[in-house]
Amino acid sequence: MKIEQTPLTDCFLLEPRVFKDERGFFYETYNANTFKEVTGLDIDFVQDNQSKSTYGVLRGLHFQTGKMAQAKLVRVIKGKVLDIVVDLRKDSVSFGKSFSVILDDVDQMQLFVPRGFAHGFITLSEESVFAYKCDNFYHGPSEGGIIYNDATLALNWHLSDNEFIVSEKDKQLPTFKEVTS
Template sequence: MEIQKTPLKDCFILKPDVFRDDRGLFYETYNQKVFEKITGLKIDFVQDNQSVSSKGVLRGLHFQNGEMVQAKLVRVVKGKVLDIVVDIRKDSETFGRSFSIILDDVEHLQLFVPKGFAHGFITLSEQSIFSYKCDNYYDKASECGIIYNDATLALDWHLPKEEFIISAKDLELPSFEEAIS
């Protein structure tokens, strides 16, 4: 497994060694010893989640506050998504900056999203199965987010707005400035 830095502090891309033959393929999705050795971070994942989405479904940008803040390791099991993270740690040198990456079922890249980041994705293929490990449990009372079309962040979601499918809850999310205050 190879672990690559992104432009955002503590946010990493994991590139597994994929072994292919006439039966298909095999790869290790996570190895705590390798991750800890390369990143210096010890993460104990406690919850696995999975979502199934059709093309244009935009989920996020979500995060949890306080004691329930989460780090995540995200990947695509099927399909293709644009994954976006925003550093919302006020004391970070990359505060307010975003990073995006295409995750798919061909390259099998994963993204480690550290605590203190807002996270979202949009499905670019006809369907996606998106999986994520979390180091803290979901807590509805701690849930927050940033509106997908925040003017300060000016994110490019790679699809025309007319194709977006967004939940009513996500359409009510606050702006970046409101969310971080």
């Protein structure tokens, strides 16, 4: 497995070594020893989540706060998504900066999202199945978010606004400035 630092502090891309033959393929999706050796981070994942979405579904930007903050290892099992993260850690050199990457079921790339980041994705294929490991349990009262079309962040979701399918809850999220002030 190849692990590379993204432009955002503590955020990593993981590229698995995929073994393919006439039967299909096999790859290791995560190895704690390799991850710790390369990143220096000792992560204990405690919850796995999975979602299914159709073309244009935008989920995010979400995070959890305080002691219930979550680091995530995200990947696409089926389809293709644009994944976006934003560093919300005020003491980070990459505070307020974003990073985006296409994740799909062809390259099998994964993204490690550290605690203190907002995270979201939009489905670019007809359908996607998205999976992620979390190092902390979901806690409703600690849930937070930033509106997907925040003017300060000016994120490029790769689709036109009229193609977005966004939940009513996500349409009501505060701005980056409201969350970080």
